[in-house]
Amino acid sequence: MSVAYLNGRFLPLEQAHVSVLDRGFLFADGIYEVAAVIDGHLVDSAAHLARLERSAGEIDIPLPIPPAEIEAVQKNLVARNGLGEGLVYLQLTRGADGTRDFQPSAAIQPTLVMFVQDKPFLDVPAVRTGISVATTPDLRWKRRDIKSVMLLAQAMAKQAAKVSGAQEAWMIEDGFVTEGASSTAFILTDEGIITRPYSHAVLAGCTGAALTALAEESGLKVIRRPFTVIEALAAREAFITSASTLCQSVVRIDGQAIGSGLPGPVAMRLRELYIDFARRTAS
Structure with a gap:
C-alpha cells in the first residue's frame, strides 16, 4: 500500500483527499516539484527545494513547513514506500476556502501533498x-x-x-x-x-x-x-x-x-x- 503525506499526516495514498474547493483544483493556484530517487536516495535535492522556494515566493504562497522538514518528509516517504528508483512528487497550493472566489480569504492555509512513484529510468x-x-x-x-x-x-x-x-x-x-x-x-x-x-x-x-x-x-x-x-x-x-x-x-x-x-x-x-x-x- 502506497503511503502519501498530506498537511502534516502520513496516510494511505487512496485516503489522501483534498477538498474540491482547493484553489489548486479550481484555479491551478499552486506549484509542484518532482525529484528523482536513485538507490533509495534523493537526487539534487537542494536544487529542487531552492526552486520550490522561488516558485512559492513568486506567487506568494508561504511554505507551511521549512525546506529542511520538506526534505525529511520526502526521505520518510521514500523509506516508508521502499522506493529504490523513481520519483517523489510534491504539490503546494494556496489551499481551500469555504467557497469559490477569485480572491482568497486572509485565513486560507496552504495545502501540501507529497507521494512517490515507482519509475525505472536508469536502464530502459x-x-x-x-x-x-x-x-x-x-x-x-x-x-x-x-x-x-x-x-x-x-x-x-x-x-x-x-x-x-x-x-x-x-x-x-x-x-x-x-x-x-x-x-x-x-x-x-x-x-x-x-x-x-x-x-x-x-x-x-x-x-x-x-x-x-x-x-x-x-x-x-x-x-x-x-x-x-x-x-x-x-x-x-x-x-x-x-x-x-x-x-x-x-x-x-x-x-x-x-x-x-x-x-x-x-x-x-x-x-x-x-x-x-x-x-x-x-x-
Whole structure:
C-alpha cells in the first residue's frame, strides 16, 4: 500500500483527499516539484527545494513547513514506500476556502501533498534507442519560470506528440524551441552544446543545470541561446534532460533523423556523468 503525506499526516495514498474547493483544483493556484530517487536516495535535492522556494515566493504562497522538514518528509516517504528508483512528487497550493472566489480569504492555509512513484529510468530501452519528439506551438502563459500546476498546454502537447508517434513534444514560439513539454531541450553543433537561456520564457531545469555544469567541467562548451527547429534538424546530436529521464538522446524530430539516427556519444557520456554525480551527491 502506497503511503502519501498530506498537511502534516502520513496516510494511505487512496485516503489522501483534498477538498474540491482547493484553489489548486479550481484555479491551478499552486506549484509542484518532482525529484528523482536513485538507490533509495534523493537526487539534487537542494536544487529542487531552492526552486520550490522561488516558485512559492513568486506567487506568494508561504511554505507551511521549512525546506529542511520538506526534505525529511520526502526521505520518510521514500523509506516508508521502499522506493529504490523513481520519483517523489510534491504539490503546494494556496489551499481551500469555504467557497469559490477569485480572491482568497486572509485565513486560507496552504495545502501540501507529497507521494512517490515507482519509475525505472536508469536502464530502459529508450536509453539505447533514443526518443522522437514532435514540435507544437507553445500555448503557455508568460511566466514559465514558475513551476505551476497549470499544465493543460503541456498535456495537450504530450497528447499531440503521442498521436504522431513521438515520446516528447518540443514547444515552438516565434520560430524558436522554448523547451520540452516536461523537459529541457539541448542540441549539439560544431559551436558546442546549445540550450535556451534562463528567463520567464522557460523553467530553469534542475537536472539540466547540473548536467551543463558537468559538461563544462569535462571541457565541453555550453552556449545559452535560443535555437530553431532547422538548427536542431542539422545538429550532430539532440537530447533532453529532466528528473524523470535524466539525460535522454533525441534521435528524430517530426519524423526526421538527427545525425546518425542513433543516440549520440556526447549525450550518452553526459548521461553517465550525471548518473555518477547523482549517486555521489544523493541525500
